[in-house]
Amino acid sequence: MEPETHLPDPASPTPPLAPEAAAMPAAATSDVPAEAFAPRTDLAQLTARTQAVREQIGQVIVGQQDLLELLLTALLADGHVLLEGVPGVAKTLTAKLLARTLDVPFSRLQFTPDLMPADVLGTSIFRPAQGDFEFRPGPIFASVVLIDEINRAPAKTQSALFEVMEERTVTQDGTTHHMTTPFVVLATQNPIEQEGTYRLPEAQLDRFLFKLNVGYPTLAEEIQILQGHHSGFGGTPLEKVKAVLSASDLAALRQQVGRQRVEANVLEYIAKIVGHTRAHKALYLGASPRASIALLNGAKALAALRGRDFVTPEDVQFLAAPVLRHRIMLTPEREMEGGTADEVVRAIVQSVEVPR
Template sequence: MENNLIPGMPAPNAEGIQPAAQPNHDAPAAAPFTSRTDLSHLARHADAIRQELGKVIVGQQALAELLLTAILADGHVLLEGVPGVAKTLTAKLLSRTLEVPFSRLQFTPDLMPSDVLGTSVFRPNKAEFEFRPGPIFASVVLIDEINRAPAKTQSALFEVMEERQVTQDGTRYTVPEPFMVLATQNPIEQEGTYRLPEAQLDRFLFKLNVGYPTVEEEIAILQGHHTGFGGTPLEAVRAVLTATDLKGLREQVRRQHVEPKLLEYIARVVGQTRAHKGLYLGASPRASLALLNGAKALAALRGRDFVTPEDIQYLAAPVLRHRIQLTPEREMEGHTADDIVKQILQQIEVPR
């Protein structure tokens, strides 16, 4: 039997049930099982963004939550889906909810790196070259159809996506803070697309699959368009989060608690991708960091100041699916990256 006489604790009643705790002046005033960090500010902003997106986007709550997670985790997002599932619209709407400089790039097969990054032009009046920043110098950069440009142009994004800077003629130019790339792409099986280089895929925090809506959602989409949004869909959405606010929220996310065993759990999950027989390429340590930062942001969005294994499991597929490559045998058997991630999660014990 359990010892019911615990030092400092009220004695249980005859049924073994502990009576309600008596007021203890030594105990902290806050409720014992609530967040130690005030996340109400974050929750308010997250709700406001959800609400703005919900004015136009029907359904896709999970997508909206993951996009918010990426914003808070300071990561880039790759949206993949067949044409017509509102990938670009979602990205545009999300950027509109943020009160930060925005630019859009339509990737085409003839796009050059200088069209993205900028170029040095000669000023005859000054008799010197001057750097003209490209569209990448914005806080939210929407790259539409990213996999329609060849590898040469894709490579131009490597430095800016990871180091938040562009080096031209030996000079470093820093992009504004916050900086986020929202890219859309069609599945690689589609006509006129290129597979993105692994190094670039690794720089995306999440790859989110945008699927078809349900019948009910599609009816709601039709109704929305039939009655109109009171203008164009973009006009219906307003900015609700400033750069300063976002900086503060990100700082709050960085301070989230992570139990040491959960760090080990993340390392195990990612490490297993490198040992799995069905995988030709495993995930990098950058994937571990992405999983950690993503889990911290998701936990904050869900009102907790600490990460749980659910957060990690929930984000495992969005973080890992674009970073791993299946062996040809597994691909021929019809397996997907998500299947392998699921198998890996089933192989590893949840710390508790």
């Protein structure tokens, strides 16, 4: 994971809340009892469950802590995730591992240029004996759907995902089929410069809660990967990873996330950041209100993951790039100058005053 992709400003990086700030005993500095300033919602179950997921995935994946935290955030916020990175950086493996830790139906789709919408959604088959049509659900009918190399299919097939990703339903022959809960799409793609790929439609990109850039591991992490492969040739097998979170558990955790507190000034802060994307001179297309909602939901889930029952501007800043980078379009001039969406998001975050 490239650290700069998740940090609003390399000059003032904003990693997760310092553990000592969250858990430090108050008696060390003042007479204020520690329990006086503590979450009013019991987050113990959420912390324990998500920690179990982290541990399971950590058996196989080296490093990528930010990536893992953001994937869990998306899972708790009921959002889909687009993972982008060059081949060989464990995008698909991470998504598969996350799916394995959940005790829910899982399916995997390899997108290819000749894939048709019916191959994804399903199709109606005539039954001669009954004289009617029967709907055969496609592989999209699962709780966790891994779409590998999503940008290898043309826009026609990708647009088949619009309804199911946003409304969690599939309409075929006038009949609407509802997806089970949870329904999470984890899609991977190579950067658009690679051979044989198509750019995803903006409408589809907007349906992803986060776009996460998966970068190369650090030197120490790569050495650790090599050591694992050298000693065990492949490290821990995938089968050792157990399911530790059921659908009902996840639904309960999501309900808890929905009850997170968000102060009015923090709501305004989110609205200002997203609003700035619509007025920025380097942007041809700004983010939609769906982006504001995504930023809010993501921040609530992240705050819960970090042991708080309220959202801080820190959470919003941390998620600004993953939420906004795929929802904005640079002007042709800025693209010609070599600018990136992350740079613009960083500049926007820097231009908005933190509420306090």
